[in-house]
Amino acid sequence: MTRPMLKTMPLPYCKGCGHDLIAKHSAAALEKLGFYPLDVILVTDIGCHGIIDKCMNTHTVHGLHGRSGALGAGISFGLQAPGKKVVVFIGDGGATIGLQHIMEAARLNLDMSVVVHNNMLYGMTGGQTSGLTPQGFRTTTSFEGNPYAGYDICKMSHTAGATYVARVLGIGDISGDLAKVFGQKGFSLIEVMEICPSYGVKLNPGRKLAEVVKSAGRETGVWTGSREDFSHRQGKKSGDLLSEVSGIAKGSEHRLKNPLSIVISGSAGEGVQLAATLLAKASISSGLQVTQKGSYPVTVGVGFSTAELNLSPGPIHFHGIDTPDLAIITSEDGLNHNRKRIMAMQQGSLLIDSGLAVPETSARVIRRDFRSVGARNAAICAVLYFARQFGVLTEEILLHIMEQEGKAAKLPIEKIRQVIES
C-alpha cells in the first residue's frame, strides 16, 4: 500500500472549520490521481491553512504571508521532473496581499494548483475583513457588514489566463472537485467557500454558507481557458560574455605624458556616447589606459548627453572628473549641462561649436563649426579634430577604429576634413 498524503493524526483545526475538509479532501484527490506523497510539493504560508504542514507526508514549503503563490511559482519554474505537482494553499487574506502573485502565475499559465481557503476573513489575526470578504458579511472590523464588494478571484484568474478555475462550497465531498483541479496541466485554481467557525459563524448568526455566497454574487462553477501552458522560452544565449568584447589591436604609440580628462557633451541622439567610445578604443589602441562614463537624463532620447573620459599612460584608479582638462561641447544642451564646469576651468581647452555662446572661462577656447557636418556627426567630427590637432593619438588610428566598428562609411568625411583642417 502506498503511503498516504496525510499522517494519521488529528488535524489542528477548530471544530467545523472548512480547512479540515480541504486538507482531507485534497489528500484524497491527490491519492485518487495516483500521486505519491513525494511527488507533491505543498506550498503554504501564514494563516490557519498553513499549520497543515506537519500533518503531511508530502514535501512542505512554508513561506511568508500571502506569498505562497509566488513561492510555488518559483518551484514550478525550477521543476524539470515530470510527474511532480505543486499545490499552493492560501487563505483569503493571503490571496489579498498576494493577488499579483496569483495573477502572474495565471498569466503565465504555470503548472501549479492553488487552493484558496476563503473563510471570508483573516482568522489567525482576529477576524478582520479581507479583500475576498463578501459584501455585507460581518467581521470583527466591519460589525455592520463589509461595505465593499470583494475580489472575484475566480473571474480574475480566469481572465488572466488560467487553464482551469472552479468555485465550490466547502461542504460535503469536494475531493472530486479538487481532483479535477489537481489533474490539470497549467495553472488551476479552486476557491473553496467556508465560514470561519470562530469569527464568521458567531458574527453572522443564522446565515448559511450557500446564501452568503449567492448574495455576494459568487456563483459556484467551473471556468476553463485555452492558453498554452508555460514552457521556458529563452532567447538566444551567450556562452561567454567575455568573448563578446574583442581585444583592441595595438596601433601607433600615443604621445600623452600625463593623464588627460575629457568631457564630451552634446544632445541626446547626436552620437556623443558613440564618439566617446570610438575615442576610448582608439586611445586603448594607442597604448593608453581609459575610463569612459556616460550620463544623460532618464528620458534618454531628449536633453543632454555627456561622456567623461580619462586617458592615461599609467593605471587609472579614480575616474571622477570635477574640472576637465578638455571640454568638447557640440550643442546648447551640452553647454548648459557643463556651464559651471567650463567656467571653473582655470586651464586646459574648450573645444566648442562655433554657433554657441562661449561662457566666461580661463580655458583656451577653440571654436569650430562642428554641427555643419550634421548634428548626428558633430561629436565625431569634434573627436577627429581632437585627434588631428592635439597630438595625443593619431587621426589614422581613430579612423581605423571607426572603420572597424562600421561607423566610417556613413560619415561625410570630406566635410569633416574641411572642419578639422580649418
Added chain:
Amino acid sequence: MQEKTLQDLVLTDGSRLIIESLARSGADAFICYPITPANLLYLYGSQRMELMLAAPDEITTLQWMTGLAATGKLPVTATSFPGFALMLESINMAYMMELPMVIVLVQRLGPATGTATCGAQGDLLLLRGMISGGHPVPVLATSSFNDCWTLSARASEIAVRLRTPVVLLTSKEEVMTQKSFGLSSLEEIKPVSRPLYDKDDPYQSYKAGPKGVPDFLPVSQNVHQVRLNASTHDQQGNLQHSSEEALSNTRRLEHKVVQQMKDYLFYELDSQDGANSLVLACGITAAAAREAVGMMRRDGHRVSLLVPKTLLPVPQTYLEIIGLYSRVVIAEETMNNQLGELLFGSSRPAHIRFAGGLGKMISPREIIREVMS
C-alpha cells in the same frame, strides 16, 4: 593600416565581469525587475544565464528565486535600494529556509528613489540590520574590476557552502563605467560543487553538519521528504513556537555564518613601514583611496591603505589593523560614515576621521586633505 596584433586590453564594464563570473561559478537562473543603475546587470544576466525570468516586482523576484533555490538552482538578481527594500522580508525567508542565492545590490543616491543615476554608498547599515534579530548575512563589496570577477565567484561559493543568501555590494560607478581592462589577469573560475544528502537515514532538512550547515536536498527528488520553513522551526522543518530545539536552530543560523565566514575574509592591505596614518575605504571610494595614497607617497608621506571587501559579518582583523595607526581616515560616499559606525558604533574614537559627501564621488584630494589636516 598594417596588420595589428590583438592586445589583451578590452573596453568593458564591471557588470559584464560580475555576470560572467557568477555564471561560471554555478549560478544558473537570473530573476530580475528592471531598475537603474542595475540595467547592464539585467541585460547581461538575461543573455548569459541558462534561465532568465522577468519578475513583475521585487517581492516576486525573491519569492521566485527562493522557489528555484528549493529545486536546486542557484539564482541571482540585481537591484538597487528601492527594489532591495521590497525584497527584505523575502530575503529573511530565504535566510531562514537556508536557501542559496546571490543578490547584487547596486547602490545609488537615496533616500527613497533619490537619484537613480547618481552613485552612493548609503546601504551598508541597512545590510547590517536587514535580518530581524540582527543576524548577519554575508556581504562582499567590490572595489575594482578584478573584484567584480573574483568576489562574484566567491559569492556563489559562500551561498552554496553556507546555504544562505549573499549580497554582492557595489555601486553605480562600478557597474556602469567602461574601462580598459586586461582579461588575462582574471583567475580561472570553476562551478562550485554541491554535494547532496545521500544517506538512507531519514533526511532532516535542518540537521546541521559539522560546520553548522545542513545537507541540502531539492524538493524535486522523491527519496526523502524535504520540509522548508520560514517560521521558527525544529530540525525537521516543522513549525515551533519557541522550543529549545527551534531556538537552537535559529542561533545556528548566526553561528554558521559568523564561524564559516572566517574562510572568506577578503581585504587589501597596502601597509607602509613607518606610517602612522591609514586610509580606509571600500567599494567605489577605494579607487580614490588608492589614488590618494599613491599621491601622498609620491610627496614623501608615509601612509597605509586598507580596503575591506568582506564587510559582513565584520571581521575582527580590520579592528586589529586599525589599532596600529594613530590616524585613520575613512572615506565613503555618505554624510554619516556608515563604515565607521559599523566598525565602532555611534561613538567613534577621536582619531577616526571621515572624508565623505553626498551625490558625488569622493576625490583623492578630499581624502588627502583629511589625512593631512
